Amino acid sequence: MSRKYQRRIVITGMGVVTPLGDDIDTMFKALLEGRSGVGPIRNFDASTFPTNFAAEVHGFQLSSWIKDCSRWEHSGINSKFAAAAAKQALANSGLIEGMNSGKVDRNRFGVYLGSGEGIHDFHNLMWETANSYDPSTRKFDYAKFCKGGRESFHVGSEADQELHTTAMHLAAYFGLNGPNFNCLTACAASSQAIGEAMDLIRIGDCDMVLAGGSHSMIHPLGVTGFNLLTALSTNKANPQGASRPFDKERDGFVLGEGAGMLVLEELEHAKKRGANILAELTGYFSTADAFRVTDSHPEGRGAIACIDGALKDAGVTPSQIGYVNAHGTSTQVNDRVESLAVKHVFGEAAKHVPVSSIKSMMGHLIAAAGAVELITCVEAMRTGWLPPTINYEHPDPECDLDYIPNKARQSKALHCLSNSFGFGGQNTSLVVSAFTG
Template identity: 55%
Template sequence: MRRRVVVTGIGMVNPMGHDVASTWAALQEGKSGVGYTTLFDASDFPTKISAEVKDWDITQAGESAEAWQKRGRHTRFAAGAAKQAFADSGVLDVIKDPTRLGVYLGSGEGNQDFKTFSRMMVAALENGEYDAAKFVARGVEILDPINELEQEPNMPAAHMAALFNAQGPNFNCLTACAASSQAVGEATEIIRCGDADVMLAGGAHSMIHPFGVTGFNLLTALSENNDDPTKASRPFDRLRDGFVLGEGAGMVILEELESAKARGAHIYGEVAGYGTTADAYRITDIPPDGHGGIGAMRMAIADAGRNTEDIDYVNAHGTSTTVNDKVESLACREVFGENAAKTPVSSTKSMMGHLIAAAGATEMIVCLMAMRDSVLPPTINYENPDPLCDLDYVPNEARPAKVKYALNNSFGFGGQNVSLCLAQFDG
């Protein structure tokens, strides 16, 4: 019999708040975490806005600022969210065998040392043409080896293992916007098959830096609504013009059900279904028929042993780009059929921006809160209906609703798709 997996701890750091309680309160109120970029001078960029984490540092997680100084911004967010999740769960107090505790994260690149790179380029170009030998020689002189190591995407997972003595399976996936949802799904499979009893799963990312913004601007993926930042992220609205880049971390403690019940743990919900597909299409485009997203949603619902009419809420990928929102709406109509019009779909990216690798796990926690409190978070800035997006997007205001089963969608650049089916735990 397949082992069941439940969530016994949650934690997050993001533009809406420094923990789950503050974030959830802000989401229900329809607040926006978007403003003008302050992490670097974006005044000459096409996009001058982002959703930054404000007024938070690693000391708020009880860690030394000096010890964590060289670790990536996203790694510090990961530690903050993970410590919340473990404290919430209490599972560290009962783990006797640390090899049964693992880590599976979806996290992106780490430190980006632009000043040092610029100094290397100046040396390489001093005679007018690029000299690779001078570039390397200058790098050997001035690069910090620890900073270079911290650029590796697996560093947050490695640091979390050391922080919590997690000696079991340890993985990181970087499947763009699907990463942390994939991490949760794969961590669930590890527990289901018996290779671990407890997994820290989730994601962390911070791409609010010159390379990140430049790259997404070149892809024409970011909103350029610089005059009104809080209105810039407008999923499913006819006037949407791109997503708003955010940052942060979302972490959950996944635990085998019988273990959780035996210790009397509080259970937020069950990871009942996991579906993942690849579009096998263009790297930066979604197939017009939405077959990848359709397949992931159907797989997750089937894996949970449910039917489409059982789903009470969908937390959409809902990025606020023209193509994503149109195709995701089409995919939902295909999956839910005659129930599509009455299945609520909302995008919390309208408020917190797009946390990239951290988005999925953060939005999964939002689904668990919707279940707990019987409240659907809204899609704010929905003001101009789009005939190609004709579902119930919970426009502008939170709504009371019973949620027993929720679907969480994460669709990434590169064509990776993940859907998680979350179930209210009824004992």
């Protein structure tokens, strides 16, 4: 690996909340076992929706992570998932105690999240909408809506829907007084947040950044929106078989929810405080397809430039990559274009590189997906085990890579690539490497 940056960035803490467990060990064990976290939607009555299943987080209580969680009383679930994952990551990094005793400079400890939007108060919003509307004349009475909304909306939960609140809560609660960012680039958001967080450390603005994302779109308007776009699988007959990335019979993605958080730290800073170094974050790149809001560029121009850029940023060649954690959503277009892009950049090395999509097991965590997938790469390097793509049954001639079908595989990876591609043509790739000193 070339060393073009003076400041190297390592991962010293990680935390997750996912449909397959709300700690890293439980989640990773489930991934290696090839378990599906998909089931009937319980968050709301979705029984008549075209898609009535998802990978949900069940039994989550923020109070099991944070004793005094009063500041999250009116927060949406995004913000609560983020807080629990952040607490794990900071504790894992040995920081909860350290920060209290003033061992790290809070002013150089930033937050960069790719955390999803707040969730509208669906029932009140739509009831007041209906109450202000006359379908026969199609006239909308705005004054009536304003009056009704002011009566029925809850002040605290409305305030906490605003897009800057998740990162604010984490910074305020944990005392992280450096730069505070949140980006929202659809399904690429938390990967992009991690990449930009790395840059904040590289250029010297921060020594540490809490980076990651959180999201749930398993709510009436979320499922409505994705169903209308026909992006979700409607395989009601076999929900656990619905997310089948790279399989010829794939018919859309399955929604998941959760959060992934990482503590990124400048190498010398980590060494000095004796932190446990889990991996080194070595490469990042982001591009735009600039093509269409709904579809990826058919020849994958944005994805190709993105993967290529991230490998160059890391100073690694395709043949050095031991595992690709694919975006692999299980939609026809994504999986075809992503396979195409990997083949284009990897050339001959594409024939040998193992690729898998954990979305086959935990669904698509949207803004949070990239962070959880990067954490999966780190665990894969640490344990020497690569998670499979489950539900892989029918090979697709256009998707002809080694997708680690159905069974985890023992394989030592030293460098991993993690891809995240989002609606609107957002592409982000990260390279994470085993820390070798």
